[in-house]
Amino acid sequence: MAITVGAAATGDVTAAQPVAEQSPSFGTIVQQSPAGEAENGTSENRTDHHRNPTNVSGDGSPSAVKRWLAGSMARRLEGSAINLSQSNYQLASSVLGEGFGDDLDRYVNVAGDTDSPQDDQVARTFNETHQTQKQYTAQVSEFERLSAAYQAAREAGEIERARRLAKRLARLATAINETGRTLVGRYDALSNATGASLDDGRQAVLDTTNRTVADAQRVVDLSLVRTELRITSVSPTASYDEPLVITGRYVAANGTAVGDTAVALAAPGPGSQTTTAANGSFRLTHRPTDLETGVRNLTVTATPDDASVYLPATTSITADISSIEPRITFAAVFDRIAYDESRAVAVDVTVSDRPAGGVPVEITLDGTTLATGRTTESGTFQSTVGLPATVQNGTIELTAHAGAAGQALSEVSATRRVIVEPTPTTLSLDTANGSVIRVQGRLTTVDGGSVPDQPLDLSVDGVVVETVRTNASGWFAASTDGNGVAIGDAVTVTAVYDQPTTNLGPSQASAIGELTPRGLNGQEGAAGPNDSGGGLAGLPWGRLLNPIVVGAGVVSVASLLVAGYFWRRRSPTRAEPAPQSDQFETETTQSPAPTTVTLADVETVLERDGADAAVVSLYTVVGQYASADTRPDRTPRERYRAVRDTLSAEQSSTFQRVTALYEQAVFAPETVSPDRIKDTIAAVRQGFVDDGNAPADD
Structure with a gap:
């Protein structure tokens, strides 16, 4: 069972003690928040180790500020872990709240003023640790909630519900064990990088993890039956045309057969799942597609229904995977395509002249991926594709790929030449006058279709001042100070779209704008002379x-x-x-x-x-x-x-x-x-x- 790896703690693990007993220095752990309130609500720290950076003016010492902030964040992490180990879930979560985020923001700001990349890495590690600890806290809190629900179900005689909850608890305990080990590793990294002591927090995480795993194991012993997946034979070699055959039995720990249970091989391709017979036996015939060639360790898992009394079981097998070359041909293809048009494409994949199902396929046009997927049991993949703007117009290669180098199905492709037709575009542009000139417009095809994610150059009196991109609807917006022109002088604002590496034609639009002082004749922000009436109203x-x-x-x-x-x-x-x-x-x-x-x-x-x-x-x-x-x-x-x-x-x-x-x-x-x-x-x-x-x- 996966949770049996729960005893991952190194060294002796002591039982959780009250905060004051376990950490005599906890007065420094619960560093007072900027608002003057203790972060965990259990103690107040009145020792002024360093002035709060939010209240400090002047240049000061960046290294001292970094040390204070690192210590503050370490104490918050440690305080949260200790509270969690004592089942103070709300307190454990609140310590990781806004105060930690404020400290992290300030640390980032101070680190940005130094030339040391290590400071930036420490900031990232604190953020990663913060996210991991929030996840860990949520997992442990959820475990306690499910534990209470499990006990209630047992007491009410709801056997199937209790079994489902028991399996959820077992899975969650495995996740808590993994997250806890990650968290301890990040504590160690922070201690090494900053010198901050996180020993009490580390021990608290180990205590919480071990307690959770032990509780899950007790639940399993009370409500579920442990099982085994016994492998009796495995093909020594396998390829797509000579499939991998695995036989075995799925039984309870006492040898009782477990039938009607899904058994799956953790590998993509046909035949990766089967079901046990009444006597617990199974035969799995798998045709490898994406597996790398050579000797591979593969996982086989039996997964009974959650309402079943039986636990899942996992084992490993070894197989030597060899490669074979498939064949791919176009079954349907188009001759021409233009921007924003849809076309159907289909391919057939065979291996040794037999249809090959479950094979990964990719359709590309001049190297740009248009579609991906897997073939059906009949060996066919079909899709409707559209033309992105990034493909240049002209006669272009449309390619269908199957398989990959070094895998059970080696790389193969088929190619056709198609014509990508150019599509003319049109630009609209409107201005609004004010202390800055505001600009809005839209890039579309001549038929009115949106052209998203394209760059345009904005110029003022012929001088490029900004590059903007269109949004998903083809709209763009910007503001400019007029490139240094005087208030009251009219300027020509021009938007130009010209991307020769796409299949879209160039276009441009111009409008007149003017800088006006704030409140001039009550017209601040008024539309410019080129307002079309529909573009600026309500911008x-x-x-x-x-x-x-x-x-x-x-x-x-x-x-x-x-x-x-x-x-x-x-x-x-x-x-x-x-x-x-x-x-x-x-x-x-x-x-x-x-x-x-x-x-x-x-x-x-x-x-x-x-x-x-x-x-x-x-x-x-x-x-x-x-x-x-x-x-x-x-x-x-x-x-x-x-x-x-x-x-x-x-x-x-x-x-x-x-x-x-x-x-x-x-x-x-x-x-x-x-x-x-x-x-x-x-x-x-x-x-x-x-x-x-x-x-x-x-």
Whole structure:
């Protein structure tokens, strides 16, 4: 059983003691928060080891500030671990709250003023440890909740429910063991890097982990039956046309046969799963596709239903995998394609003249992936593909790939030449006058189709001043000071799209803009002479809080802020902060309009660029919904706290959740899971969009 590795602690593990007994110096562990409240609520520290950096003016000593902040974060981590070991779950979680984030923000700022890459690494390690400990705390809290539910089910005689809960507890204990070991390793890394002592916290994590694993094992002994997966034979060699055959029996620890149970080989390809017979026997015939060639250790697992009294069982086998070359041919293909058009493509894959199912296939056009998937049992893969802008027009190779070098199915491909037709584009451009000239426009095809994620050069009187990108709907927006022109002078603002390496034709548009002093004749923020009437009316100028506002998933406002927040202090000079939102709201006379980035944009980014990029875009969206301050001298947590009192309880909680995800996506090495970002998008939609007060999500 997986949880039997739970005794991972090294050395003697002592039982958890009250905080004051286990750590006589806990007065320094619960470092007082900036507001003067003890972080864990159990003790107050009145020793002024170092002045709080938030209250210190002047240059000071960066190294001393770093030591204070590192010590403060280490004490918070340790205090949380000790409280968790004593089942103080709410306290353990609260110690990891805003105070830790504030300290981390300040440490990042101070580290940015040094030339040592080690300081940046320490900041990352603190953030990783913070995220890991929050996960660990949540897991242990969930374990206790499930334990209570398990006891209630047993007492009520709900046998099947108790079994399901027992298996969940066993799986969760395995996860807690893994997370706890990771956390202890990160404690050690922080101690080595900063000199901060985390010994009490380390011991508390070991105590909690061992207690949890022991509790899970007791539950298993009370409610479940341990099992074995006995392998009787394995093919010494295997390939796709000479499959791997595995036979064996699945039995209880006392030898009783366990039938009607799924048995699976952890390997992609046909025949990787079967079911045991009534006598517990099974025969698994697997045709390897993606396995690397050579001698491989493979895992076989028997997984009974959660309501079953039997536990899962896992064992390993060894097989020598050899390679064979498949054959791939086009079954359906197109001759021509243009931007934003859809075409059908299909291929057949065979091995030794027999249809090959479960084979990975990739369709590319001039090296750009259009579709991926696996063949059906009949050896066919088919898909509808579209043409991205990044493929240059002309006669291009369409290629179907199957297999890969060094795998059970070696690499093979088929190629056809197709014509990529050029698509003309058109640009619209409007301006609004004010203390800055605000610009908005849209890049589309001549048929009106959106052209997302494309760069455009903005120039003032022929001098390029900015490069912006279109968002998912083809819109772009920016503001400029007119390239140094005098107030009252009219200038020509031009947007140019010209990307010869794409299949999209060039286009440009111009408009007249003028700088006006604040409040001039009451016309601050008025539309320029080239306002078409439909483009500027109701433009979201109050949300253009940065000289460049760009499309979702590319270089969003949030990603620009990351550079200002984490790395900008490498430079000896700092950019002036962008105007606050209330300044722009005062300048403009237009009514609000749809936001620059929407939840639909975020979902597009998730599908195209992955979870981390989607989190950055989602952070931008929520900031727009909440009218958060986007000045680059503000940290994410400061932006959240500045607006939380103006939000509903649900919106405040959602914004805080998005902020935490954003920090993980930017600083932690672990990628945010797609399920988490999808759940968070749903929460944002419910909290900000469905309440009827948020901008339209079109």
